[in-house]
Amino acid sequence: MDLRQLRYFVQIADCGNFSRAAEMLRVAQPSLSQQIRTLEDELGVDLFVRHARGVTLTDLGMQFCDHSRRIIQEADRAKEAVRSRSASPAGRVSVGLPTSACRGLSLHLFKAIAERLPNIQLHIVEAMTGYLDELVQVGRLDVALLYDHKAFEHVAWTEMMVxxxxxxxxxxxxxxxxxxxxxxxxxxxxxxxxxxxxxxxxxxxxxxxxxxxxxxxxxxxxxxxxxxxxxxxxxxxxxxxxxxxxxxxxxxxxxxxxxxxxxxWRLSVVVSQRTMNMRGSDGVARVMAEVIADLVDQGIWRARLKSEKSYAARNPR
The missing domain is CATH 3.40.190.290 (D-Maltodextrin-Binding Protein; domain 2)
Incomplete structure (x- = not known):
């Protein structure tokens, strides 16, 4: 088996339908079906139950899907770790934004990242601060904007404003x-x-x-x-x-x-120290801090900036 087969398998499991998965993967459905048949033959088990509406995972298929997701994630993280050592920040960076800030900040952040860090692929996750904080600590988010953040061992942060x-x-x-x-x-x-x-x-x-x-x-x-x-x-x-x-x-x-x-409340830009793309994460955190400061300076975001509002000043590399 190879990573391509695992990605195909996970996509089908998520879609519950071969034709929809083929469309999202941009591959021909017969080719996709053949890849899954080859994978099932190699494993010696049926991964899916086929029915009129599509497919569902078998019990063994669900177990294999969990393993496949972890393998794909680790492969992606390994790739990002190598990319992050390049001269220019690159690769995927996941950013957590609290619900009350996501709508107003997202567009400005996407534009700024596209202009200043064109090799970064930004992934925005919207959720409540408590949940975002947990994801940053375990490294499932690279960067986050958090309210009333508490100090933890595996994160670095810069308090931005009140x-x-x-x-x-x-x-x-x-x-x-x-x-x-x-x-x-x-x-x-x-x-x-x-x-x-x-x-x-x-x-x-x-x-x-x-x-x-x-x-x-x-x-x-x-x-x-x-x-x-x-x-x-x-x-x-x-x-x-x-x-x-x-x-x-x-x-x-x-x-x-x-x-x-x-x-x-206080707002802080937080970076997970468990990120596999530290160069990219630091770059995104710096840009986000600058975007937030600009929005406050322009009166778009009503808040009081801390005297040291530069992420770079507080987090030299």
Whole structure:
């Protein structure tokens, strides 16, 4: 067997259909079928159960699929490790972005990487900060932007800025005329927030506990769903301004500062020390730090930069 056969096999397993897999792999279906028959003959087992709607993995097929994925991943990582030693950063770099920042940052980051690091293949992963932090620690993400990051042995980080959280209400709400709202009054309103371990929820609940406030809110871990709930005038939410900048620009939401006290969090650019492409990861982290700083300087991202905002200054190589 060879890597090509393993890639074919995994793609078919993911698609559940030979014709769809052939289309995605851009190979002829008869050729793809022949490769799988050859692989099954070599192993002496059936990897798939064929049926009218496509195929499903047999029990042995599922075991072999897990092994195949690890083999492919290690082969790709080995290739990236060699590529990363070239004069110019190259290869695949996976970047984790929290949900509240992904929509506003992704386009700027893709453009900057294409201009400054044309040999880098960027892979964006959107998720909650807690999950992204775990992926960075074990090396499944190369770079990430994290809120209130805690120090761990296998990561390097540069704290970029501090961002305030704000109350978001629909444009037609009576609250839209407010210039600010005290934190103590926040949870008297119908609220929807991401559930723990989302960092925003943790920040708000810890602050509420210190000020004897009961942090009541409906749980929702989907940012688009939260936006829809706020636009429908049923709920309000607390997020950074950057999370709903598009809705504010379209006149669908109003952001109201929270005072006495103002909830906030710190943002850091984090690099896994277990990455197989350290040169590429460092390059992407530097570009991302510069893009973020530019967005803040332009007033697009409302936050307060740390005095040392350069990733390169904090992480010389």
């Amino acid at each position: 961002e305030d959280l704000m109350l978001f209400v629909p444009t037609g709400s009576p609250l839209a005329e407010l210039t600010s709202i005290p934190f103590a009054e926040l949870f008297d309103l119908p609220m929807v927030l991401p559930a723990r371990p989302n960092v925003a929820r943790i920040v708000l609940e810890q602050l509420a506990a210190r000020h004897n406030v009961e942090a009541r809110a409906m749980d929702c871990d989907s940012l688009p769903a939260i936006a829809q709930l706020v636009r429908s005038s049923q709920y309000n939410t607390v997020m950074p301004h950057f999370a709903f900048a598009t809705e504010i620009e379209r006149g669908e939401m109003i952001a109201i500062p929270i005072i006495d006290p103002t909830p906030s």
